[in-house]
Amino acid sequence: DTEVTQTPKHLVMGMTNKKSLKCEQHMGHRAMYWYKQKAKKPPELMFVYSYEKLSINESVPSRFSPECPNSSLLNLHLHALQPEDSALYLCASSQDLGSNQPQHFGDGTRLSIL
Amino acid sequence: KNEVEQSPQNLTAQEGEFITINCSYSVGISALHWLQQHPGGGIVSLFMLSSGKKKHGRLIATINIQEKHSSLHITASHPRDSAVYICAVGHYGGSQGNLIFGKGTKLSVKP
Numbered sequence: 001d002t003e004v005t006q007t008p009k010h011l012v013m014g015m016t017n018k019k020s021l022k023c024e025q026h027m028g029h030r031a032m033y034w035y036k037q038k039a040k041k042p043p044e045l046m047f048v049y050s051y052e053k054l055s056i057n058e059s060v061p062s063r064f065s066p067e068c069p070n071s072s073l074l075n076l077h078l079h080a081l082q083p084e085d086s087a088l089y090l091c092a093s094s095q096d097l098g099s100n101q102p103q104h105f106g107d108g109t110r111l112s113i114l
Numbered sequence: 115k116n117e118v119e120q121s122p123q124n125l126t127a128q129e130g131e132f133i134t135i136n137c138s139y140s141v142g143i144s145a146l147h148w149l150q151q152h153p154g155g156g157i158v159s160l161f162m163l164s165s166g167k168k169k170h171g172r173l174i175a176t177i178n179i180q181e182k183h184s185s186l187h188i189t190a191s192h193p194r195d196s197a198v199y200i201c202a203v204g205h206y207g208g209s210q211g212n213l214i215f216g217k218g219t220k221l222s223v224k225p
Contacts, residue, residue, distance in 0.1 A: 042200060042215035043157070056212065088155050099204020099213055100145035100164065107156035 003027055006091050006106035014114050015081060021109045023074040023091030029104070031055075031097040032074040034066060035090040037108070043090055049074060050097040081113045117141050120201050120216035127223050133188040135219045137201030140182065144204040147213065148175050148186050151198045160186070160199075191223045 004025045013019050023032065031050045035043035048056035049068040063085075065077040074091055088108045094101035118139045127133050137146070148160040161168050161175040163184070168175050172191075177184040188195055198220050202213040 037155075042202075042217055045212055048212075058212075090155075090157060092157075098144070100162070102147070102159045102162045103213075104159065105149075105157035107154065110155065 004091055004093055004104050004106035006089075006109050008109055009107065010110045010112075012112045012114060013078070013081065015083070017081075018077070018079045020078065021076040021089055021091075021111075023076075023106055024072055025093045025104070026072055027093065027095075027104065028071075029093035029095055030071065031094045031101070032068065033092040033094075033103065034074065034076055035092065037088040037090055039087075047076075048097065055097060078111075081111075083113045086111055086113045116217070117205075117214050118201055118203055118216040120199075120219050122219060123217065124220045125222070127191050127221070129192060129223055129225050131191050131223075133191050133195075133221065133223075135186045135199050135201075135221070137184045137186070137216055138182060139184075139201075139203050139214075141203065141205050141214065146177055146184050147202040147204070148184075149200040149202060151200060151218070153197075157200070188221075193223045193225050196222050 007022045033048050034046040037043040045058050046060045047066045052068045063080050067075040088110050090108045091106045092103040094103045121136045145162050145164045147162050150158045163177050172189045174187040198218040200218045201216040
């Protein structure tokens with residue numbers, strides 16, 4: 001079982017819908033990440049939170065809105081998405097921020113935009 | 115040229131074979147990560163290393179900092195090892211927490 005839990009596992013939504021992806025970890029990690037992964041491609045970093053504050057935004061369109069309500073939870077709010085946003089969205093966490101920290105990944109949410 | 119190159123892109127092996135996956139990088143790094151991704155999507159962190167060699171069960175990872183090269187070895191391969199193996203590096207001078215990913219090596223182990 002993964003220590004990073006993502007819900008839902010699958011999501012189908014229309015371009016006018018508003019939905020949210022959720023990520024939860026109880027390992028006491030202070031850094032949390034959102035990645036987007038297209039088929040047969042490596043993950044692409046979207047956002048990084050450190051101590052519940054947004055640390056990195058990799059020029060992600062505003063139709064994706066992250067939120068970190070507390071140290072264990074990370075949400076990704078979706079609005080007016082485009083078909084090209086269909087992908088696997090992965091959440092990860094690490095003890096602290098830094099590329100020399102192992103990252104623990106969730107199983108992902110597979111998102112399809114109609 | 116990608117900053118992280120993996121080879122081979124695809125690898126098919128028979129059960130029991132010794133497998134090697136290679137990763138070369140062109141940037142200064144703080145650490146190198148080997149990740150495993152199964153068809154369902156979830157990613158497991160296998161190793162993080164900045165020097166030498168690490169072993170976990172049938173998996174061995176080595177890194178040569180001078181040559182900017184790392185290898186992942188699987189001994190006595192098994193069909194359950196079938197997955198995509200991804201090399202990722204933490205880049206000095208990059209955004210903190212930002213990893214540069216290779217394109218992955220898809221491994222299929224046949225019974």
